[in-house]
Every structure is written in structure tokens, then in C-alpha cells.
Amino acid sequence: MHDFEDVSYSYPHGESLSEACSACLCWSAAAQPLRCEGWLSRIHSMKSRKFSPRERSTACFLLRAFAQRASEANHRHSQPALDGEPSFEQATAQCQQVARSGASASSAARIVRLAKLQAGRLVDEADALRLVGAEACNSFHLFDERERVRGSAMYPEAAMINHSCLPNCVMTAHGRHLALESISPISRGEELTYCYVRSFEAGSKETLDPWGFECDCVRCAGTHPEGGEGLEAFDAKHKCTCGKIVKATMARVAAESGRCRCHAHNTTSG
Numbered sequence: 145m146h147d148f149e150d151v152s153y154s155y156p157h158g159e160s161l162s163e164a165c166s167a168c169l170c171w172s173a174a175a176q177p178l179r180c181e182g183w184l185s186r187i188h189s190m191k192s193r194k195f196s197p198r199e200r201s202t203a204c205f206l207l208r209a210f211a212q213r214a215s216e217a218n219h220r221h222s223q224p225a226l227d228g229e230p231s232f233e234q235a236t237a238q239c240q241q242v243a244r245s246g247a248s249a250s251s252a253a254r255i256v257r258l259a260k261l262q263a264g265r266l267v268d269e270a271d272a273l274r275l276v277g278a279e280a281c282n283s284f285h286l287f288d289e290r291e292r293v294r295g296s297a298m299y300p301e302a303a304m305i306n307h308s309c310l311p312n313c314v315m316t317a318h319g320r321h322l323a324l325e326s327i328s329p330i331s332r333g334e335e336l337t338y339c340y341v342r343s344f345e346a347g348s349k350e351t352l353d354p355w356g357f358e359c360d361c362v363r364c365a366g367t368h369p370e371g372g373e374g375l376e377a378f379d380a381k382h383k384c385t386c387g388k389i390v391k392a393t394m395a396r397v398a399a400e401s402g403r404c405r406c407h408a409h410n411t412t413s414g
């Protein structure tokens with residue numbers, strides 16, 4: 145098991161994956177925010193209500209990203225703060241405080257307003273959308289023992305690993321640790337891949353649709369050297385009854401007992 149200790153960004157109190165995102169802002173399925181038309185007006189309309197931890201963390205992430213960007217680009221740094229608005233440093237500190245303590249409706253609204261203001265001044269809308277998408281696309285959910293999402297974390301090394309519908313690894317979360325385990329022999333120099341989606345429907349374009357990229361893996365490109373038979377053999381060996389791609393032993397146990405063990409496996413403490 146490999147521990148990715150460098151958790152550079154995390155936020156507590158995530159919400160259940162099964163809940164639909166109320167504002168289409170930040171959703172586990174990555175690139176969804178990128179497609180959200182009129183994102184800035186949506187964030188604006190959030191002023192009127194208390195917003196969820198997921199939404200809050202997106203706003204916080206944006207502010208931090210903008211703050212970092214500003215400190216890297218000195219000429220931008222010289223822009224004066226808008227009347228009555230805090231500096232980047234103050235805004236970032238506020239964000240962190242809100243993220244730590246949980247936001248009241250008014251401070252949440254303020255953070256959102258700040259994010260919108262800073263976004264408007266420092267990055268264009270496309271850039272802001274790209275940032276939100278990148279955050280969602282590159283972070284991993286942390287699950288509790290009942291497989292509810294309790295948070296998300298950015299693991300920079302793990303974020304470099306591409307998806308495949310015919311992967312040679314599986315990624316599992318053990319508390320705050322991610323484990324990347326091989327499920328088939330891997331040649332030297334061969335790319336490591338795992339399947340991004342938890343319930344995998346072979347050949348279904350919709351499965352990956354929310355991620356916003358077109359998969360070019362061997363299965364999707366139709367270039368498996370053994371053709372359909374090779375794919376069927378892989379699925380028979382590695383597809384759990386729940387649809388997830390797992391280690392062969394787990395798929396076998398699920399097939400024999402009729403009971404999926406993915407949940408237990410995912411929540412085993414590392």
C-alpha cells in the first residue's frame with residue numbers, strides 16, 4: 145500500500161454522494177461545474193441562503209486559488225482592494241476560518257460575494273470555471289464506515305493517475321490514506337490506471353459523461369488485443385456485483401456469496 149501523505153487541501157463534513165448538488169457548483173463527478181451555464185450568477189444567487197459544506201469549500205478553494213495567483217503575479221497584487229472589501233490575505237484568512245468553523249448564513253454569503261468579486265477582478269469566468277472543475281476533478285472523497293462522504297482531499301500524486309475502463313490498478317480509500325493496488329501484472333514503463341467511477345457500466349458513454357472527457361482507454365478505443373473476449377474475461381474476473389472494478393478475490397467473493405464487499409474493503413483502516 146502506498147500512502148499519499150501530502151494532503152495539501154482538505155475540508156471536513158462532506159455530504160453524501162447520493163444527494164444531488166443543490167447549486168451544481170461542486171460535485172464529485174468532476175467536470176460538472178465546467179458545464180454549469182451562468183456559474184457566476186448562480187454563486188451570486190446563493191447569497192440568500194446558507195450554503196452546504198461542499199459549496200462553501202468550492203468558494204474557499206476559489207479564493208485561495210485567486211489569492212495564490214495574485215501573489216504570484218505582482219502586478220496584479222498592486223491592484224487596490226475594492227472599497228470596503230478585504231485584501232487577498234484577509235479574504236483568504238476569512239475563508240480558512242469559515243472552512244474551519246462552519247459558516248453562518250451571513251458569513252457564508254459574504255465569502256461567496258468575495259469569491260465573485262475577486263473572480264470578476266482577477267480571472268475571467270472561463271478561468272474561474274476551470275479552477276472549480278480542476279478542484280473537483282482532482283480531489284478524492286473520504287468515506288466513513290457507512291460509506292457516506294465525510295470530506296475530500298487533494299492528493300497531488302494520486303491526481304496524476306489517469307482513468308481506464310480496463311485498469312491495471314484499483315484505488316481504495318482507507319481513512320485518510322489512499323491505496324493504489326495492482327490487479328494485473330504491470331510491465332516496466334506501463335502506465336498505471338484505475339477506474340474513476342464506482343459503478344462501472346462497460347461501454348456506457350454516460351458513465352464517464354460527468355467527468356467531461358472522452359475516454360481513450362483500450363476498451364473505449366476498441367483496441368484490446370484479444371477483442372471482446374479479452375474484455376469479457378476481465379469483467380468476469382474484476383467486476384463486482386455492484387458494478388465496481390475490484391481485485392479478483394473481491395469479485396469472486398461477491399459472486400459466490402451474492403454479497404458485495406466493496407464497502408467493507410474501502411473502509412478497512414489502513
Ligand SMILES: C[S@@+](CC[C@H](N)C(=O)[O-])C[C@H]1O[C@@H](n2cnc3c(N)ncnc32)[C@H](O)[C@@H]1O
Binds near residue numbers: 281282305357358
Ligand atoms: C485526475 S486528472 C489525471 C491526470 C491528468 N492526465 C494530468 O496530466 O494532469 C483527470 C484528467 O485526465 C484526463 N484523463 C484521465 N483519464 C483519461 C482517459 N482515459 N482518456 C482521456 N483523458 C483522460 C482528463 O482530461 C481528465 O479530466
